[in-house]
Amino acid sequence: MIDTQEIEVQRTEHSRLSEINFKNLPFGKVFSDHALIAKYTNGEWQAPKIIPYGDIHLSPATSALHYGQAVFEGMKAFKNPDGEILVFRPEKNHERINRSAERLCMPKITEHIFIEGIKQLVSLDRNWVPNEPDSSMYIRPFMIGTDPFLGVKPSDDYLFMIITSPVGPYYSKPLHLKVETEFTRAAKGGVGFAKAAGNYASAMLPAKKAQNQGIDQLIWTDAKEHKYLEEAGTMNMMAVIDGKLITPPTGSTILAGVTRESFLILSREAGYIVEERPIAIEELISVARSGKLEELFGVGTAATTAHVAKLSYEDETFELPPIESRKISNQIGNQLIGIKMGTVEDVHNWNMKF
Numbered sequence: 001m002i003d004t005q006e007i008e009v010q011r012t013e014h015s016r017l018s019e020i021n022f023k024n025l026p027f028g029k030v031f032s033d034h035a036l037i038a039k040y041t042n043g044e045w046q047a048p049k050i051i052p053y054g055d056i057h058l059s060p061a062t063s064a065l066h067y068g069q070a071v072f073e074g075m076k077a078f079k080n081p082d083g084e085i086l087v088f089r090p091e092k093n094h095e096r097i098n099r100s101a102e103r104l105c106m107p108k109i110t111e112h113i114f115i116e117g118i119k120q121l122v123s124l125d126r127n128w129v130p131n132e133p134d135s136s137m138y139i140r141p142f143m144i145g146t147d148p149f150l151g152v153k154p155s156d157d158y159l160f161m162i163i164t165s166p167v168g169p170y171y172s173k174p175l176h177l178k179v180e181t182e183f184t185r186a187a188k189g190g191v192g193f194a195k196a197a198g199n200y201a202s203a204m205l206p207a208k209k210a211q212n213q214g215i216d217q218l219i220w221t222d223a224k225e226h227k228y229l230e231e232a233g234t235m236n237m238m239a240v241i242d243g244k245l246i247t248p249p250t251g252s253t254i255l256a257g258v259t260r261e262s263f264l265i266l267s268r269e270a271g272y273i274v275e276e277r278p279i280a281i282e283e284l285i286s287v288a289r290s291g292k293l294e295e296l297f298g299v300g301t302a303a304t305t306a307h308v309a310k311l312s313y314e315d316e317t318f319e320l321p322p323i324e325s326r327k328i329s330n331q332i333g334n335q336l337i338g339i340k341m342g343t344v345e346d347v348h349n350w351n352m353k354f
């Protein structure tokens with residue numbers, strides 16, 4: 001049973017809504033009027049509150065700033081043609097933030113704070129949910145350890161917040177990706193499966209080096225041998241070879257994407273053969289070389305379905321087939337975005353609607 005009790009709201013006195021150009025939204029730079037905040041202290045979560053969006057006050061000794069107890073999530077809210085708000089499978093993100101929290105020795109967040117918090121926060125700022133194509137309201141819950149203490153130990157106190165941001169596309173064009181074989185994102189037994197802030201920090205230098213060579217993003221490979229494809233940091237990776245949809249299995253080094261899982265379910269239902277199995281870079285490159293890599297794409301909440309136009313590996317760069325010719329990524333990608341936007345029937349009851 002979800003505890004649906006009303007969350008206390010302190011409304012902003014100065015809405016910024018009229019200042020926003022919804023026709024030209026960047027990703028993640030504009031924030032809606034309100035945020036949800038909850039504090040964990042004395043071993044329990046205190047009542048959450050919705051407050052005006054704004055800066056927060058933290059001690060310079062805040063443990064998350066030094067030792068990285070910080071986890072987050074990402075979801076999107078859309079408006080369906082009837083003007084109702086849809087949020088895609090938020091219970092999955094709730095489960096995942098709790099798995100991330102457990103790995104980083106942080107407390108679990110209650111369903112009331114996470115799910116009901118999203119519902120009441122997004123309801124209050126429903127006019128911030130864009131109607132424009134390719135736009136949505138990105139929902140970013142996060143939790144940090146807040147003890148002002150420089151000893152290395154799990155924080156006693158935590159801050160959980162949800163902020164929301166009307167966004168345009170994360171990637172605005174098909175991508176040029178490079179297979180990374182020097183740096184490592186995650187090793188077995190580490191925190192790769194968690195949505196931990198530090199995973200993103202450690203990816204920045206390798207990504208920047210690649211961007212300096214005109215590459216958009218990296219495809220990470222396993223830490224041990226750099227022989228197997230893992231994920232791309234902002235999205236899970238999928239390939240189509242011989243008409244089969246292939247993606248690496250999730251494990252301790254790959255984020256269990258909600259978009260990934262949903263994409264696989266829809267693909268199986270559509271009758272495609274889906275293989276969750278390790279993908280050797282050697283295999284990927286050999287099919288790319290012989291022109292048999294039919295599709296390569298990433299899937300994620302922010303990224304949606306992100307087609308890969310070019311793939312680089314060591315000294316070679318492959319131009320992949322034209323985007324319009326790609327069957328599975330286009331068909332299932334469109335079906336999935338249609339479900340999220342309420343234009344395709346949601347037979348699985350995936351959307352939370354309010």
Ligand code: COI
Binds near residue numbers: 075
């Ligand atoms: C998401 O897809 O929600 C992500 O978290 C990816 C990125 C913006 C960090």
